[in-house]
Amino acid sequence: MQEAIRITEQGEIIASKYSNPELGRRNLEILAAATLEATLLQLDTAATPSQYLSAIDYLSAEAYRAYRCLVYETEGFDRFFRKSTAIGEIANLNIGSRPSSRTASERIEDLRAIPWVFSWSQCRLMLPAWYGFGSAVDAWLANRPDDGMAVLRAMYRDWPFFRMLLSNMDMVLAKSDLAIASRYAELVADHGLRERIFSRLRAEWHSAVSALLAIMEQNSLLESNPLLARSIRDRFPYLDPLNHMQIELLKRYRAGDRDEAVVTGIHLTINGLAAGLRNSG
Numbered sequence: 001m002q003e004a005i006r007i008t009e010q011g012e013i014i015a016s017k018y019s020n021p022e023l024g025r026r027n028l029e030i031l032a033a034a035t036l037e038a039t040l041l042q043l044d045t046a047a048t049p050s051q052y053l054s055a056i057d058y059l060s061a062e063a064y065r066a067y068r069c070l071v072y073e074t075e076g077f078d079r080f081f082r083k084s085t086a087i088g089e090i091a092n093l094n095i096g097s098r099p100s101s102r103t104a105s106e107r108i109e110d111l112r113a114i115p116w117v118f119s120w121s122q123c124r125l126m127l128p129a130w131y132g133f134g135s136a137v138d139a140w141l142a143n144r145p146d147d148g149m150a151v152l153r154a155m156y157r158d159w160p161f162f163r164m165l166l167s168n169m170d171m172v173l174a175k176s177d178l179a180i181a182s183r184y185a186e187l188v189a190d191h192g193l194r195e196r197i198f199s200r201l202r203a204e205w206h207s208a209v210s211a212l213l214a215i216m217e218q219n220s221l222l223e224s225n226p227l228l229a230r231s232i233r234d235r236f237p238y239l240d241p242l243n244h245m246q247i248e249l250l251k252r253y254r255a256g257d258r259d260e261a262v263v264t265g266i267h268l269t270i271n272g273l274a275a276g277l278r279n280s281g
Helices: 011-018 021-040 050-071 077-084 087-092 113-122 133-143 148-158 160-175 178-185 191-216 226-254 260-277
Strands: none
Touching: 011 021, 050 133, 050 148, 050 191, 077 087, 077 178, 077 191, 087 113, 087 260, 113 260, 133 148, 133 191, 148 160, 148 191, 160 191, 160 226, 178 191, 178 226, 226 260
């Protein structure tokens, strides 16, 4: 049987990867090299220790519990989400191939995965990528006070799956910005709801960062990936103003200003942020 691989590229990064032959060839070489390395050089890899599998099952269950507690069991969270992100504008601007929801409903359960993630990336919170991780690690360490951290560090050192998981989280957390996210939260008129939910988001973000740095034994995010850290540092001075501009345009649009320039401006900021963040949905 002939093996095959199918790869999906995000639309907003196609131009940056394949806009000229040299770039395209380089990216295809990277894909081919990674595929060959993963399939040909890992044949003798030992089975994942059962201790690691038990640990990841525990972390997964705790993170899942914390995530669902916030998204589905917190009163008013759906209203917070709709007001503090650009989900409504994303759904109405016809930038996707399918409706943002599977049915004519505003329930989070009916929202498709891409607009869900896309909305949280636009407001620079990136919530689906990390929420629950800090709570899961805290629960693990409370359950295993003597050797819990040592086990997690060993998993990061020896298990490629866990190392890649934390590497991706490291990258996404580095692209998040609580200060900008707090400005989007101000779009929620209900002060009590805003403070009640955003304080939880802030606390979990700090918990996730603290846990990640402890396991990876880093002093700062992306310490082990200086090239990406430099890329983000160089890009964000151009992205941050787009966020602040988007917030002001959302205020005007939601106050009833349907001027074509306002709608176009929102559309342009959405596209600009997606292109600059390179992780949008």
